[in-house]
Amino acid sequence: MATQILMPALSPTMTEGKLARWLKNIGDDVRPGDVIAEIETDKATMELEAVEQGKLARILVTEGTEGVPVNTPIAVLSVNGESFAAAPILAAPVISAPVPAAQAIAPAAAALAEDKDWGPTAPTTVRDALRDAMALEMRADKDVFLIGEEVAQYQGAYKISQGLLDEFGPKRVIDTPITEHGFTGMAVGAALNGLKPIVEFMTFNFSMQAMDQIINSAAKTLYMSGGQMGCPIVFRGPNGAASRVAAQHSQCYASWFAHVPGLKVVSPWSAADAKGLLRSAIRDPNPVIFLENEILYGQTFDCPTDPDFTVPIGKAKVERSGTHVTIVAFSLMVGVALKAAEMLAAQGIEAEVINLRSLRPLDTDTVVASVKKTNRLVTVEEGWPFAGIGAEVAMRVIEHAFDWLDAPPVRIHGADVPLPYAVNLEKLALPHPEWVVDAVKKLI
Amino acid sequence: MAQAADTRKRGKTSGKASPPDIDRTQLLAAYRTMLLIRRFEEKAGQLYGMQLIGGFCHLYIGQEAVVTGMTMAINEGDEVVTSYRDHGHMLACGMEARGVMAELTGRAGGYSRGKGGSMHMFSKERHFFGGHGIVGAQVSIGNGLAFSNWYRGNDRVCLTYFGEGASNQGQVFESFNLAALMKLPTVFIIENNKYGMGTSVERASASHDLSKNGTPWGIASAQVDGMDVLAVKAAAEVAVAACRAGKGPYLLEAKTYRYRGHSMSDPARYRPREELQLMRSQHDCIDHARHQLEELGVDEAAFKAIDDEVKAIIQDAADFAQASPEPDPAELWTNVLVEG
Incomplete structure (x- = not known):
């Protein structure tokens, strides 16, 4: 041969x-x-x-x-010492033709569970709602555990995990050293092996230390393994500006994470959002980024008391109905948008306020349906404008409701600068209801 | 650092008889695994040359004794995680050559259905957790696999492999601290093949004895001749037993050598040809095992039978990897998220 x-x-x-x-x-x-x-x-x-x-x-x-x-x-x-003359020709290599791109964006998520009326409510802070959500899920599933800096003995840097160590013990409420890259990778490994970690970042600013493990390991392994190995994990903690903590501790990561296929990204506003979405996030078989807000932790909202209460991921909520303009916001900015809507109502303008709740998948249907009714769009976010959530929402409206728009969409957003410390400068950098009111009045 | 050749006591020119306690059956099995890995990698290199395999392709030729010896010391169910130089680890874990080769050619029959490639392959069934393309990332993940064993209270151990290049990554030291702090059942294996891509370990690590890198955290450790499969197996048994007994992590440094470049496109001009020739001719792990087996009385016919069997497996894998269809275009959109 x-x-x-x-x-x-x-x-x-x-x-x-x-x-x-x-x-x-x-x-x-x-x-x-x-x-x-x-x-x-x-x-x-x-x-x-x-x-x-x-x-x-x-x-x-x-x-x-x-x-x-x-x-x-x-x-x-x-090969075997035979005559040199006869040499078989190897089969020509198979050169594959490139597969044409079928779609630019992955198909929308499967039909989502609708919100339903959950009956009686009780006044609840966002802080307690988050704690209750974790406790309920940890009681229901022994594979769920909480890990992060100061979550156990200190009871949480922002007291979100208050009482959890007492109830669940040190094996399920785990203090880590200050080592985000290491403990995030460890949690991802545990999730690949079937456990369901909740990773608390003291603030999302520190998640940047662990970015590689979140994007390259948590988000991509299911795809890279051909569907064999998923990563059921929740990364949660306060996101965005708090108050006077300046540039390195005040940043919105919504756009960063929402960019990545393989992740789900949610950002609650009310206590009901916080409790219902966190329970859904913990149960979700995919990696979920859960962006909280420190300023909201102490705020009280009516929250359903039904022990089965959840909020579906991927479903926005119309917080206020209106006919003249659609204001789309998430997290703390929902409150800003609602305040603006009140001020506008006093001037005879009825704004519809949409609380996105989920950023990926984004509930395009709810936003588009609203804009088809109001014909105007204003987005409000705390983060920077360039390639931000507002840009994505506006583009989807342009794609799906261009002919219904009576004016170009407008983005309200944080100033395109690192957040300053001085009280007057910080105030100039973050959206206020007045900014929204002014934008709406220019549209109408 | 001392030349690897100086630290190794054995060699087929030593004239010493093999130790009497060598288990002939086990050594034959090890020989077969090492040969399977080498022939697989040679075939992969050939298919790369034919452009049937693309992108990055890191061959394990020369290092076969490390993963083979380590694997001999673990039980079914113990986890394994490694870097992008992963083909040998998968074969040693019992993953099929067909599925690995078909992944290299990017076909539907590959372990990741063509979506992962050389550096990103997994097998839940064989407890192989990748195949990671980012240098050092698998070390934190290995801690998580060990963590899950600790959490569940089973007696499983995780083998976490990385190169001496990765040993300088920050998250590796974070992982040493976490593993020691939590007494995680992890065996860290530094496969020191002397070069992180083109940079020699002397030019990259201020640490001159990488097995001591866990010392600040009290991590038990040993250094082993990674070109001697029985030496690796013996060291692995000590390490795995310590982990299984709940004593916390263990660090093994296996001194080894890769014969090929870092990846297929690396001409490896940064090291003298004599160094490679010396390792190949004097310290090759397969030659050494064969020599030991000859001393145990294994005859030519037995070697020929193993050669033929391995050759048939590799040929079958190469045929399968070329015959398997490309992934369906619809696969582009699957497995981004777990649906439902």
């Missing part, structure tokens, strides 16, 4: 090369691993090693030849 030795591709981009030198002569014995020739590629001179044992029977391309295309036969190896 004889086999052909082909001109090899020796880099991801090589299409041809120079056969610089033969290091074996016709008749020489060749063993696997022996260097038989030197090939010059576009990047370097590489050694060509034999893969099979045999005798070099024929040299088909003489040394010094340039521009030898990849896969050209360059020599013949006699």
